[in-house]
Amino acid sequence: MVDTSVIRKELSETVAKGEAVQRLLKNKDFKQIVLEYYFKDTMTGLSHSLANQYKPEFRQAITEQILSRGHLSNFLNMIIEDGNRAVTELREMEQ
Numbered sequence: 001m002v003d004t005s006v007i008r009k010e011l012s013e014t015v016a017k018g019e020a021v022q023r024l025l026k027n028k029d030f031k032q033i034v035l036e037y038y039f040k041d042t043m044t045g046l047s048h049s050l051a052n053q054y055k056p057e058f059r060q061a062i063t064e065q066i067l068s069r070g071h072l073s074n075f076l077n078m079i080i081e082d083g084n085r086a087v088t089e090l091r092e093m094e095q
Contacts (some may be wrong), residue, residue, distance in 0.1 A: 004093065008090065011086040011089055011090050011093075012090070014082050014083055015087055015090065016083075017079050017082070018079055018080050018081075018082060018083015018084060018086070018087075020079075021076050021079045021080050021083070022083075034072075038069065038072075039069055046062055046066050049062050050063065050066070
């Protein structure tokens with residue numbers, strides 16, 4: 001038999017992580033530094049640098065910086081999605 005208390009605890013922790021990311025996305029400082037500066041403002045500079053850079057080693061470094069922003073965005077979205085799924089699973093367990 002499966003110990004549902006362990007499953008509930010894990011799901012609750014996943015929900016809490018999703019909620020934490022949602023709070024971060026609403027936080028003024030996080031919005032200013034990460035969402036505006038890191039994701040948007042520096043992307044413009046990186047895009048221009050990539051377009052004007054002909055040395056392969058510099059192009060690779062710039063490309064990696066651009067990709068890192070995508071990875072962080074995907075990671076945050078994944079945590080939110082996992083949290084939403086966990087909410088649904090907890091509700092189903094309660095029925």
